Amino acid sequence: MEAMHTTGQILNGSEIFFECLRRENVEYIFGYPGGALLKVYETLHDVEDITHILVRHEQGATHMAEGYARSTGKPGVVLVTSGPGATNTVTGIANAYMDSTPMVVFTGQVPSSLIGNDAFQEADIVGITRPITKHNFLVKDVKELAITIRKAFYLATTGRPGPVVVDMPKDVLAATCPFEWPETVEIRGFKPTFKCHKNQIEKAAHKIAKAKRPLLYVGGGVITADASEELRTLAIKYNIPVTMTLQGLGAFPGNHPLSMGMLGMHGTYWANQAVNNCDLLIAVGARFDDRVTGKVDAFATQAYKIHNDIDPTNVDKNIKVDLPIVGDSKDFLASLLEEMPEKTESREAWLADIEKWRKKCPLSYTVEPDSLKTEFVIEEVSKQTAGNAVVVTDVGQHQMWTTQFYTFMNPRSIISSGGLGTMGYGLPAAIGAAFGIKDRPVVLFCGDGGFMMNIQELVTAVYCKVPVKIFLINNSYLGMVRQWQELFHKEKYSFTDLAESNPDFVKLAEAFGCKALMADNPETAKEAIRSALAWNEGPVVVDCRVARKEMVFPMVPAGGAISDMLLARLNPKTMV
Amino acid sequence: MKHIISVLVENRFGSLNRVAAMFSARGFNLESISIGETEDPEISRMTIVTRGDDQIINQVLKQLNRLIDTIKVTDLSRQPHVERELLLMTLKLSKTTQHEIFELIDVFKGKVVDIKQKSITIEVIGSPDKINTSIDIFKPYGIKELARSGVVAIHRGE
Ligand SMILES: Cc1ncc(C[n+]2csc(CCOP(=O)(O)OP(=O)(O)O)c2C)c(N)n1
Numbered sequence A: 001m002e003a004m005h006t007t008g009q010i011l012n013g014s015e016i017f018f019e020c021l022r023r024e025n026v027e028y029i030f031g032y033p034g035g036a037l038l039k040v041y042e043t044l045h046d047v048e049d050i051t052h053i054l055v056r057h058e059q060g061a062t063h064m065a066e067g068y069a070r071s072t073g074k075p076g077v078v079l080v081t082s083g084p085g086a087t088n089t090v091t092g093i094a095n096a097y098m099d100s101t102p103m104v105v106f107t108g109q110v111p112s113s114l115i116g117n118d119a120f121q122e123a124d125i126v127g128i129t130r131p132i133t134k135h136n137f138l139v140k141d142v143k144e145l146a147i148t149i150r151k152a153f154y155l156a157t158t159g160r161p162g163p164v165v166v167d168m169p170k171d172v173l174a175a176t177c178p179f180e181w182p183e184t185v186e187i188r189g190f191k192p193t194f195k196c197h198k199n200q201i202e203k204a205a206h207k208i209a210k211a212k213r214p215l216l217y218v219g220g221g222v223i224t225a226d227a228s229e230e231l232r233t234l235a236i237k238y239n240i241p242v243t244m245t246l247q248g249l250g251a252f253p254g255n256h257p258l259s260m261g262m263l264g265m266h267g268t269y270w271a272n273q274a275v276n277n278c279d280l281l282i283a284v285g286a287r288f289d290d291r292v293t294g295k296v297d298a299f300a301t302q303a304y305k306i307h308n309d310i311d312p313t314n315v316d317k318n319i320k321v322d323l324p325i326v327g328d329s330k331d332f333l334a335s336l337l338e339e340m341p342e343k344t345e346s347r348e349a350w351l352a353d354i355e356k357w358r359k360k361c362p363l364s365y366t367v368e369p370d371s372l373k374t375e376f377v378i379e380e381v382s383k384q385t386a387g388n389a390v391v392v393t394d395v396g397q398h399q400m401w402t403t404q405f406y407t408f409m410n411p412r413s414i415i416s417s418g419g420l421g422t423m424g425y426g427l428p429a430a431i432g433a434a435f436g437i438k439d440r441p442v443v444l445f446c447g448d449g450g451f452m453m454n455i456q457e458l459v460t461a462v463y464c465k466v467p468v469k470i471f472l473i474n475n476s477y478l479g480m481v482r483q484w485q486e487l488f489h490k491e492k493y494s495f496t497d498l499a500e501s502n503p504d505f506v507k508l509a510e511a512f513g514c515k516a517l518m519a520d521n522p523e524t525a526k527e528a529i530r531s532a533l534a535w536n537e538g539p540v541v542v543d544c545r546v547a548r549k550e551m552v553f554p555m556v557p558a559g560g561a562i563s564d565m566l567l568a569r570l571n572p573k574t575m576v
Numbered sequence B: 001m002k003h004i005i006s007v008l009v010e011n012r013f014g015s016l017n018r019v020a021a022m023f024s025a026r027g028f029n030l031e032s033i034s035i036g037e038t039e040d041p042e043i044s045r046m047t048i049v050t051r052g053d054d055q056i057i058n059q060v061l062k063q064l065n066r067l068i069d070t071i072k073v074t075d076l077s078r079q080p081h082v083e084r085e086l087l088l089m090t091l092k093l094s095k096t097t098q099h100e101i102f103e104l105i106d107v108f109k110g111k112v113v114d115i116k117q118k119s120i121t122i123e124v125i126g127s128p129d130k131i132n133t134s135i136d137i138f139k140p141y142g143i144k145e146l147a148r149s150g151v152v153a154i155h156r157g158e
């Protein structure tokens, strides 16, 4: 973006704010005005090169920024007023923190002189967000504004990404000073290690060559590091099967024979079996989350464990590993490729075992002519988009089925709230992704519970003519909670049946000015998916009235060993 | 095991809070924390006393390092170091005990900082062990109030 102002020019805080965003190449701001930001919105009125998207709730802004960031790899930018505007962003910030998404949230603040006085619309947002941000700042002087914004973007995007909050008091935004743009930033307390240690890489290469039953366990770090290419080469060249976390899906093409799909609580039988039986586990950009490991002392007990992550705190946190390698995952994989010997152990027997497991318990569901299954909808969307859509989910059963039945072919293709598990994330995240990605369809699978949590953003999608394809997986249940109630809580279906209270979603969407379709069997679903994918004038909601009491399997009960997988509802067998 | 961790942080509003909040958010034990400026006014030194096995202490060190405001984190327990704590204590004073109290102050190389008709305020400096012992010894004379600084520690020079 072209700079509009030159250094040395006298500008007020609001003008400095936009000039900094310009220099950070910001395309979109997801925002909502208010008292503390009046000066900023005054300046914004004449800003033409940055697009401000008016959301309908500040939480929506944060998830949109996150959807934009995850789909593009660029930082998402949020602008909200002080007090309630700022506190409304808390869930979205926490979500971005847990999923390591680069995001900068600008909050207005009451005038400096009133801070601490319980002033009107004052909230200590720096204090509130301290444990859920990578870092945060209160700008006390207009002279500090430009450097602080520079640092905020640098911190949000460098090393392990994360959200950064910049709190800007009203008087700072009005005060003036000569504009200075620091070309470089130096933060002495922040020096992430990018380069992996050579000796460790040599050791790892040796171990990989010697392993008879190696397994790559890949997380979102590979996608952040833009290392899918290196991953593909390593896996294919040396015949190493790849299992991915929720955030790692797409790092390796889902239709490749070496792709094992997702591991963990709702992972595939064969991926979890492979974890149980591998002699070498190579964790790349993943953090041994409890949804992945289940009971830690029963996790990959036979394996020598190599762990690469850019964040040293992830290493030896949940699981003790044998060979920790701190550094950027792209550097890790590229250096490994250089160090790998030509000859490795044969993996034929190992791959044959995996094939056996794959055949033994495939992911399956039944198609019936007058009942619609979520799995069918997802699989059909996967087929019709050839696995090339940007797929966004909300949280619940539909989210887990998406990991099982959508075949992810590319990195940055799944956008889903993993760490925090935030219902209400999906709709705004999908809208944000659609601002970032114009050459691939953006598809949302959303539960009927979660859809209502940020339904107001349908307005944003409609007025911005954002072509998101919303597949409302309507089982009229808080399905995932219902599933736990059935399995572990004596079938006490306490407050999870939404059938009586749900609105008519077709009418609701239409009231927002949104195109709406309905499907309740495989035939109508196929047709509706086709029309929805063809419709690009704006958002479209497909109310998929799916079978109500289906459950997601396989499932590892919380805290259980992954070998104690439930495979089906009626006669829960465990793995052997 | 007990560990003394020395942390150089940006002398900036919020730094202490970030460190303390990290300890509570992650459930780490925090026995004492003290902070003061260093020879460089932009940098403060924090001395933290914590407990945990090796795995926990390694996490503590890494999590401290991960905070943007921390510049350097050292586990002093793993190297030669000196540690000191300051104790201020007001004791009851009477004709009968006066003599013994003065003798004990000498034993602990303490100092009298204030003396009144019925009370005496003393200071003792030393290792946390010595401070604990002195508190035990003075207890029978009647402690009216006491304050401990928490440990400060530093790496031994060459
Ligand atoms: C904000 C928030 N509140 C509560 C939950 C707990 N929760 C997890 S899944 C779920 C049910 C989701 O229901 P729905 O959106 O209909 O999706 P389904 O599971 O039916 O596919 C709930 C309540 C959550 N994850 N997030």
Ligand SMILES: [Mg+2]
Binding pocket: A396, A447, A448, A449, A473, A474, A475, A476, A477, A478, A479
């Ligand atoms: Mg539901």
